[in-house]
Amino acid sequence: MIEFSNVGLRYGNGPEILRDLTFSVEPGSFHFLTGPSGAGKTSLLRLLLLSLKPSRGRVTMFGEDVNNLSHDRLLQMRRHIGIVFQEFRLLDHLTTFENVALPLRVLGQPESEYRPNVTELLEWVGLGERMNALPSLLSGGEKQRAAIARAVIARPKILLADEPTGNVDPDLSSRLVHLFAELNRTLGMTIILATHELPLLDKFNYPRMLLSKGELVIHD
Amino acid sequence: MIERILGLLPARKGAAPIVPERSVAGRTLLLLITIMSFLSAVTLGGVVLVQKSAIAWSADVGREVTIQIRPVEGEVMDSNLRTAVSLAQSTAGVASARALTIEESQQLLEPWLGAGLDLTAIEIPRLVVVQLADPAEADIDGLERNLAAVKGASLDTHAAWRQQLNTMAGTIVVSGLLVLILIGAATVLAIVFATRGAMATNREIVDVLHYIGASNRFIAGEFQGRFLSIGLQGGLLGTIAAMLFFTLIGTAAGNMLSSEAGAQVGILFGRFALGVDGIVGILAVVPVIAALTAITSRVTVRRFLNETS
Numbered sequence: 001m002i003e004f005s006n007v008g009l010r011y012g013n014g015p016e017i018l019r020d021l022t023f024s025v026e027p028g029s030f031h032f033l034t035g036p037s038g039a040g041k042t043s044l045l046r047l048l049l050l051s052l053k054p055s056r057g058r059v060t061m062f063g064e065d066v067n068n069l070s071h072d073r074l075l076q077m078r079r080h081i082g083i084v085f086q087e088f089r090l091l092d093h094l095t096t097f098e099n100v101a102l103p104l105r106v107l108g109q110p111e112s113e114y115r116p117n118v119t120e121l122l123e124w125v126g127l128g129e130r131m132n133a134l135p136s137l138l139s140g141g142e143k144q145r146a147a148i149a150r151a152v153i154a155r156p157k158i159l160l161a162d163e164p165t166g167n168v169d170p171d172l173s174s175r176l177v178h179l180f181a182e183l184n185r186t187l188g189m190t191i192i193l194a195t196h197e198l199p200l201l202d203k204f205n206y207p208r209m210l211l212s213k214g215e216l217v218i219h220d
Numbered sequence: 221m222i223e224r225i226l227g228l229l230p231a232r233k234g235a236a237p238i239v240p241e242r243s244v245a246g247r248t249l250l251l252l253i254t255i256m257s258f259l260s261a262v263t264l265g266g267v268v269l270v271q272k273s274a275i276a277w278s279a280d281v282g283r284e285v286t287i288q289i290r291p292v293e294g295e296v297m298d299s300n301l302r303t304a305v306s307l308a309q310s311t312a313g314v315a316s317a318r319a320l321t322i323e324e325s326q327q328l329l330e331p332w333l334g335a336g337l338d339l340t341a342i343e344i345p346r347l348v349v350v351q352l353a354d355p356a357e358a359d360i361d362g363l364e365r366n367l368a369a370v371k372g373a374s375l376d377t378h379a380a381w382r383q384q385l386n387t388m389a390g391t392i393v394v395s396g397l398l399v400l401i402l403i404g405a406a407t408v409l410a411i412v413f414a415t416r417g418a419m420a421t422n423r424e425i426v427d428v429l430h431y432i433g434a435s436n437r438f439i440a441g442e443f444q445g446r447f448l449s450i451g452l453q454g455g456l457l458g459t460i461a462a463m464l465f466f467t468l469i470g471t472a473a474g475n476m477l478s479s480e481a482g483a484q485v486g487i488l489f490g491r492f493a494l495g496v497d498g499i500v501g502i503l504a505v506v507p508v509i510a511a512l513t514a515i516t517s518r519v520t521v522r523r524f525l526n527e528t529s
Contacts, residue, residue, distance in 0.1 A: 049431065072435075079433035089428050093240040102238070106434040111235050150432070 001027040001158070001190055002048065007057035009043055017043045018214045021057070025192065027157070030184045032201050033194040035211035041194040044211065045162050048192065050078050062157070079107070082151030082189075086163035088143040090135040096146045097122065097131045103154040118153060125149045125179065141172045145179070152183055159183065161193040165200065173197060177204055238429070239422060239446040246446075249414040250454050256407045257458020257509050258465075260400055261502045265466055267396035268498040274389030278382050285350045285360065285377045287317075291343035292372040300370050301346055307366045308350045313358025315351045322346075407509070408516050415447065415520040426525070436525040444518040451513025455506035462502055466494055 002025035009018040018040045025031060033041050046052045047059060050066060059066045062077060069077065082103075090099045097118055104114040122131050125145040135143055144164055151159055161180065165173035177193070177200055184191045192209075195201070201208060210218035240246075287304045291297060301319045308317035320328075325344055352358040360377055367373045419426065429439050470493060494502070 051431070075433060075435055078431075081433075083431050089424065089431075091238070091425055091428060094236055094238070098236045101235075102428075103432045105235060105238070106429065106432055106438055154433075 001025055001062065003058075003060040005058045005060075007047070007054045007059055009040075009047060009052065010055045016055070016214060018047070018054075018211075021216050023209065023216060023219045025190060027190055028184070028188045030181065030191045030206045031193070032204075032206055032208045033192050033211065034196055034198075034201060034208055036196065039211040040214045041196075041211055042162055045083075045160050045192070045194055048158070048160055049081055049083055050074055079103075079154065080157045082154070082156035082159045084144070084147050084151045084159070084161040084164045086166040088135070088147045088167075090143060090146055090150070092135050095132050095134055096127055096138065096142075099135065099146055100149045100153055102150060107154060114153075118149075121149050121153055122146075140168045141176070144168060144172075144176055148176070148179060148183075152187070152189065155187065156189065158190045158192070161191070163194055163196070165195060165197060170197075170199065173200060174203060237446060238425065238442045239418070241446065241449070246418075246450060249410070249447075250450050250457075252410050252414075253407065253451060253454025253509060253513060254457040254461070256403055256410070257455045257505055258461045259458075260403050260509070261459050261462030261505045262465060263396050263399045263403065264501050264505065265462060265494055265498055267393050268494060268501055270389055270392045270396075272495065272498070274385055278385055281378050281382055281385075282355045283352050285352065285358075285363075285375060287348035287350060287367060288345050288374050288376060289348070289370065290345045290372040290374075295371050297343070297346060300373065301348065303370050304348045304367065304373055307370070308348060308363060311359050311363040311366070313352055313354050314363075315353040317348055317350045320347045320349060404512065407512060411447065411513055411516040412520050415443065415517040416524060418443065418446075419521060419524045436522060439525060440518050440521040443521045444514050447517035448510055448514035451510035452506065454513075455509035458509070459502055459505050462505075463499075466502075 004021045004023050007018060007021040008016050010016045021044070033044065035041055043052070047054060048061075050061070050069075053059075053067060062080065064073075064077070066074070066077075090096075091102070094102070100122060101111070101114055101118045104118070119128070119131065122128055125148060127142060127145055127149065130138060130142055130146075135146070138146065144167070148161075148164070151161075159180070164180075165176055168176065180191055180193055181204065183189050207220050208218060209216060287308065289297065289300050289304060305317045305319055308314055322340070322344075325346055328347075329344065350363075360375070364375045367375055426439060429442075
């Protein structure tokens with residue numbers, strides 16, 4: 001599903017942020033992406049999200065070389081990738097329901113069509129009662145669950161999460177990773193979850209990708 | 221109060237807007253578009269009023285020619301007047317011809333010579349007013365040729381005066397159109413800056429939309445919808461203000477026209493009545509401003525997205 005071959009990344013004429021990354025990710029797998037701050041986790045996630053192109057090497061996703069993709073094809077492909085951010089990035093003026101429904105609106109679905117699915121998903125993530133609340137009224141955990149629901153509502157094949165537990169307490173962190181695990185198990189989504197919380201890595205026995213100074217030092 | 225008025229104006233239906241509707245930048249732009257719409261509508265209305273007055277004036281004057289008979293030694297004025305009237309009446313396309321009495325001629329001179337003067341001792345030029353049934357078909361050249369037989373007679377078709385009037389009206393119309401173009405250009409520039417400002421303010425929304433797979437077209441459509449809504453509201457408010465302005469001016473002019481001086485102004489500048497075509501023209505400002513706002517914002521957003529993506 002995802003193949004990196006000798007991939008390097010630099011911003012402008014700066015130094016290489018990522019160097020010689022070679023790995024593959026199988027469909028339906030769950031990976032932790034870890035490493036110290038500044039190791040390049042977010043840059044790697046941006047490559048996986050197709051919002052950056054590699055400076056060198058080859059990235060293949062869904063069987064296609066991303067360097068050769070047209071703008072439209074890139075856009076189509078990005079719709080198969082969901083993303084969850086540490087800082088949630090919910091739109092403050094939209095309710096929880098409207099935030100979660102956003103990807104389906106972008107796909108052109110009418111509200112009558114997506115309303116039952118969004119409602120069902122919100123109930124599944126425990127936000128059935130908070131559907132009409134604005135993000136400013138949600139707790140950190142609720143915001144992150146809403147962000148996860150938004151990322152998966154369009155049933156992406158790959159779900160990327162950039163430090164999704166960074167703004168919540170350890171107990172909630174664990175529950176959120178359980179939610180990701182459930183999505184991986186029940187929907188077969190390929191999940192790459194970036195975190196630097198070692199207790200989580202120890203608690204959940206998933207393969208790890210350890211980045212250090214832009215290089216992949218462990219991929220098990 | 222403003223919120224209440226805005227609540228009555230057309231709003232976008234359906235799902236909640238992705239670009240926030242109420243913002244400081246949005247209110248400022250709404251005010252600006254309202255002012256621009258008001259100026260456009262007033263300019264357009266002014267042009268319509270001037271043009272209508274000029275056309276009506278020119279048509280009135282065009283339906284009338286004047287024969288002037290100057291006193292000539294050895295000639296009998298009354299006889300010349302009768303001949304001139306007779307010649308005019310026998311000309312094709314003439315509806316009627318009538319010599320002004322001495323009293324009427326004196327009245328015409330009153331503004332220059334003052335009232336109460338006895339002019340019987342002085343021989344003053346006399347006028348024959350000729351009403352044309354159809355100015356296009358009237359044989360003015362024939363009448364002019366025939367009048368050559370009457371000593372001291374000359375024909376005034378008011379052509380030079382009408383030409384001056386038409387030139388003046390044309391100049392005002394062209395100036396009004398230029399003002400409209402300038403207002404349009406200023407509106408476009410203001411929308412461009414407002415759109416770029418809105419894009420910068422809503423950068424987070426644009427990024428999120430990109431991350432969830434929205435195309436530039438979709439994002440531009442959302443911003444266009446937002447600005448179309450502002451354009452419609454601003455256009456409507458500005459046009460309503462302009463209509464109120466013309467109603468007030470019309471009422472004020474109506475009160476003024478009750479006096480004799482006001483009547484003169486009324487003759488010169490009309491009754492400030494826009495008529496159906498004028499009202500339709502002013503109402504057309506609403507969709508034009510709304511479309512201008514929507515198109516400008518869409519083009520600006522597309523450019524902004526192409527520059528930044």
